[in-house]
């Protein structure tokens with residue numbers, strides 16, 4: 001087993017990225033541009049802020065101190081979003097993209113000298129939503145970064161980032177956290193998590209599973225209301241799978257589909273979860289297949305066995321079509337009726353005459 005770095009102790013797992021970044025900071029070789037890539041809730045915001053703090057930490061040259069120290073004035077202000085030299089750019093509410101105008105203002109600021117710290121840090125959230133023009137405007141500073149300026153791009157995926165931008169930033173990919181490590185980390189660092197794990201271990205187990213290896217998602221689910229919603233969603237999807245698995249009569253399948261949320265956004269979430277469950281069942285026979293909805297591949301295989309591979313394919317198509325329809329503003333009752341019909345027609349449920 002490898003030794004864990006003590007730097008970036010606030011970040012769960014992700015040892016290689018933590019080690020590499022800490023080494024770069026201690027040797028004053030932090031790249032001027034980082035691209036932190038990871039799904040929503042995977043911890044890239046926290047890591048960006050931690051790197052910003054470490055880079056400006058008053059104790060970063062001390063051999064005996066982990067970075068960021070978290071107690072010097074720089075660390076404290078950066079970590080509480082109160083430092084004039086750490087700035088964040090994100091999408092303005094209601095907008096789908098970050099435009100070239102916003103980027104130019106941000107860029108102008110980079111050429112002003114730092115207020116207090118040695119390094120000025122610019123964090124760009126949703127970097128994949130920068131328009132190509134905005135990315136080109138950014139490219140100029142990536143090619144010749146002003147002294148002491150560091151740019152952290154945060155993105156869910158690198159697909160929409162221009163290759164010219166990508167090639168000038170060092171990629172740090174947030175890794176999914178194994179369930180056991182996520183549970184331990186939460187219990188050790190969040191008091192509510194520790195309480196829940198003691199009071200209702202089963203519920204805490206579900207929370208960890210629902211988090212899909214993402215620390216931010218796990219923290220959201222510590223809110224009892226959010227967890228209840230997610231539990232309800234899980235129950236609805238489980239009922240639906242049960243109706244398919246047992247080849248329940250059409251009326252029962254109809255009832256199970258009708259228990260899906262009737263509002264568009266939660267409906268999409270539930271359909272996505274159903275799709276994940278169906279995919280689990282489709283891939284569970286392959287070696288090394290991890291599951292996201294089911295506890296493990298045996299559980300997924302047990303459910304899949306009764307439904308059959310061909311029907312699972314048809315069901316997957318039906319759910320994908322329903323998700324598409326939800327995005328196209330098809331009326332929800334129509335969409336649910338279609339979904340029920342297509343699942344039934346896939347052969348798993350008899351239409352009663």
Ligand SMILES: [Zn+2]
Nearest residue numbers: 057069072075
């Ligand atoms: Zn510090």
